[in-house]
Amino acid sequence: MAQIVSNERIAQDVFLLTLNGVPDAHPGQFLQVHIPDGAMLLPRPISVFDCANGFTRLLYRVVGKGTEYISHMTGGELCITGPLGNGFPLDGGSAVLIGGGLGIAPLRLLGRELRRMEPDRSITVALGFGAEEFLTDEYREFADDVIVDIGGFITDRVDFARNATYYVCGPTPMMRTAAARGAGRMYVSLERRMACGVGACLACSVATREGNRRVCRDGPVFDARDVLWEVGI
């Protein structure tokens, strides 16, 4: 069980939930958050925004009944499974982090960890929002440059020709565009509806060059070149 420390509304329908008692996640991992009191059957997979000193922060948007329920919780306990999934590979050298909407969430812990590993490397962060920006200062803590776009296509603001590792998380069309424009190393964090979260039920399979892979267990992070975007995810 994890204790709810705070659950703050930070933008329209967007909340930042701070938990205590969750094991530290590797950047890019997610938690299965079980909705209390049997209100909903399936747990909700939510990626880890940050974790430090025993506190784990989750950034989520209210999109349905499950996240709606969580958004009203101001204290008490939540049952959690995880951290789950593979997370991002932590390559050396320059890094470009591209997030769209709630896809910015896993890039905070990732960027902080990349900076800690190599204090002198170049880290560029590009964050795209639909209507209003949020939490961008959290990225300025570790990034050399933070590009913010509201209402446009964040992929149009990124130089894909750099000698850097690209880390991308956001809506599928955005990731597909990034994958098409990138020439070098690029990792994408995919999202699919899940049931079990541990690789057993195959609800979240995606087509890759290696055959079907499970977003919850083999992912959510994949090499962008391995994903068969044309098959659809």
Next chain:
Amino acid sequence: MNRLSVNLCGVELKNPVIAASGTFGFGTEYAELFDVSRLGGISCKGLTLGGSRGNPGIRVWETPSGMLNSIGLENPSVPVFVKRECARMRSLGTAVIVNLGGHSEEDYLRGAELLNSADIDILELNVSCPNVLQGGMAFGIMPDSIEHITRRVREVTRHPLMVKLTPQTASIAAAAQAAQAGGADAVSLVNTFLGMAIDTKSRKPVFNNVYAGLSGSAIMPIALRMVHQAAHAVSIPVVGMGGIATADDALQFIMAGARAIQVGTATFANPTAMLHIIDGLNAWCAANDTDINEIYKTI
């Protein structure tokens, strides 16, 4: 003293709680979360002869007290299971049940033949998958075709044969009798109920196949009624499933005539649901100073 051990068509199970096919992979994934050797058995992800990539599009959708799924029997194929997964599953320390699906009679027979070389406890013949376009449930709707496919597989397989039935049939009692007449050693029921969901924003069906299989607590009273009907129509053991989430649910199925029970969707809500059920059954039997077999089919 073990108050929970049951005999299912000649196979001793340490308790009557079995992980349902399609919800538990090959057992190894959940083995990282809890001690799966405590389970009575595991029924593996449904296999087909040539394997399948499953259905495109959305595959799961939560509903009131349940969920719809349209996985579409994604599986690595019977030969890959025999080569790669079977020994690992056997090492988990619980009964190994292999669920076999098919798109044609030939598929079932060839699959069953290949599984003769595998070290498994029970073959669960899946004539009830609602999510594949060819075969699957088509074999399980009419008693004649259930009896026919059961008889053919019975001739081929060396393993105890359990036939998994669909609730999409006119009479579940007739379906169970047909499996028994074909030589089944047991029947398991029910597979999911055919359901549907529409995304009113896009004005389209949620699932590419339009219809999908409903499971979870929402179906429990109907599944319980069907298990009761089937159990009183045949002499072979019935394995009951359909929305079982608690020890009390399991007790109801056992009293209604289930020799063992399977748990699926509840594991998604709580990965250790089956352990809670086993502990609850133990506590209930101890409190009532009885054995699980004493309450079997008492209603």
